[in-house]
Amino acid sequence: MIELVGFDADDTLWHSQNHFDAAQAEFEAILGRYLDLSDRQAHDRLAAVERANVRLFGYGAKGMTLSMIETAIELSEGRITGQDIGRIVDLGKAVLEHKVEVMPGAREAVGAVAARHGVVLITKGDLFHQERKVAESGLAGLFHRIEIVSEKDMPTYRRVLAEFNLPPERFAMVGNSLRSDIEPVLAIGGSAVHIPYASTWVLEAEHKVDLESKRLLTVDALAAVPEAIALLAERAIGEPA
Ligand SMILES: [Mg+2]
Numbered sequence: 001m002i003e004l005v006g007f008d009a010d011d012t013l014w015h016s017q018n019h020f021d022a023a024q025a026e027f028e029a030i031l032g033r034y035l036d037l038s039d040r041q042a043h044d045r046l047a048a049v050e051r052a053n054v055r056l057f058g059y060g061a062k063g064m065t066l067s068m069i070e071t072a073i074e075l076s077e078g079r080i081t082g083q084d085i086g087r088i089v090d091l092g093k094a095v096l097e098h099k100v101e102v103m104p105g106a107r108e109a110v111g112a113v114a115a116r117h118g119v120v121l122i123t124k125g126d127l128f129h130q131e132r133k134v135a136e137s138g139l140a141g142l143f144h145r146i147e148i149v150s151e152k153d154m155p156t157y158r159r160v161l162a163e164f165n166l167p168p169e170r171f172a173m174v175g176n177s178l179r180s181d182i183e184p185v186l187a188i189g190g191s192a193v194h195i196p197y198a199s200t201w202v203l204e205a206e207h208k209v210d211l212e213s214k215r216l217l218t219v220d221a222l223a224a225v226p227e228a229i230a231l232l233a234e235r236a237i238g239e240p241a
Contacts (some may be wrong), residue, residue, distance in 0.1 A: 002191065002233040005113050007143075008175030009123035009130070013110070013196040013222075014137055015101045020064065021199055023091040026067050030084050045204045052204070060126035060149050065092030077138075100105050102138040109222040112140045113174075113229055122160065122173070124180065126153050142183050152180035155189050161188075174225055176200075178188040178207035180212055182216065189216040191232040193225055202235045213232045 010016035024046070031042045050067040056095045057063030072080045113119055123130050129133045130148045134140050149156050161171055168189035175181025176197040185192045186209065193218065209216070214235055217228040 001170060002117060002229060002236055004118040004120060004161075004168040004172075005165055005229055006120050006160070006173040006175075006211075007110060007113075007124045007173065007175065007187075008152075008173070008179075008181045009121055009133065010125065011176040012174065012181070012195060013106045013121075013139060014048055014133065015103070017197060017199045017201060018173075019095045020061070020201065021096045023061075023064070023068075024097050027088060029074075030087055031072055031075060033074050033084070034072075034079055034170050042071065042075060049074075051203055053172040058126070059124050060129055060130075061092050062126050065089060065113040066233070067224075068092070086088050096126075100133050102137050102139065102143045103222055106196065107139060107142065107159075109163070109225045110139060112226040113146075114142055116226075117229065118164070120147060120160065120164075122147045122152065122157075124149050152184065154184045156186055157184050157190070161190075169236060172229055174229075177204045179204050180210045183207050184212065186213055186215055190200055191236060192217075193228045193232070194218045195222065195225070 006156055007013060014078055027046070028042050031037065035041070046067060049071045050064065053063055057066055065088065068091070069085055072084070072088060104210050110119060119142065121134065134146055140146060147160055161197055170191065171185070172191040173181050173185040174193045174195065176195050178194060181195050182192045184188050191213065196218070215232065217232060219225060
């Protein structure tokens with residue numbers, strides 16, 4: 001059986017990546033004043049800088065902004081103006097200030113799951129930004145607990161489950177990221193529901209998920225999550241703990 005269900009937030013319960021994608025497009029337009037963007041140089045270089053910086057800055061818009069500035073200085077060979085650095089900072093602020101757009105059916109899906117299981121929100125990114133989005137979403141009251149974490153890997157999920165005193169076999173995670181929401185949960189013995197989102201950040205696109213796993217279901221909308229959890233709960237009964 002499944003006792004606890006975790007929900008991812010960004011691009012699962014509300015839109016997020018579209019704002020980062022818009023900032024990236026604007027960033028490349030700024031850089032286009034300094035270099036030829038006909039190849040994917042700016043795009044690929046920013047991804048590489050972000051990858052290297054995640055361990056220092058963590059995830060989220062503030063880290064992205066600093067990585068954009070670093071990339072701009074490097075690719076423009078120091079020619080980027082103060083005015084354009086200011087524009088890049090404003091791109092980061094716009095991501096931090098965007099209004100939270102809750103996905104259709106989010107409240108109903110979390111509510112239906114919460115009627116039968118414990119529910120916990122597990123999200124990563126800038127603490128301050130995530131706290132504001134959780135509050136603004138109006139969904140916080142549906143959850144028994146809210147966990148804002150710096151990384152979503154096996155140790156993090158094990159820690160959260162230990163706090164609930166729950167074996168992983170009785171946990172299912174719902175989210176859009178195969179790398180952060182699905183792979184580590186399946187790896188520790190839990191179940192998962194994947195809801196793909198239209199756009200995936202390049203660092204989240206890397207994963208080693210067994211898409212044939214009996215403990216994984218893929219759905220196309222939040223409305224299908226309660227039924228998917230019920231099916232995974234049935235399968236979990238049939239398997240030795
Ligand atoms: Mg997500």
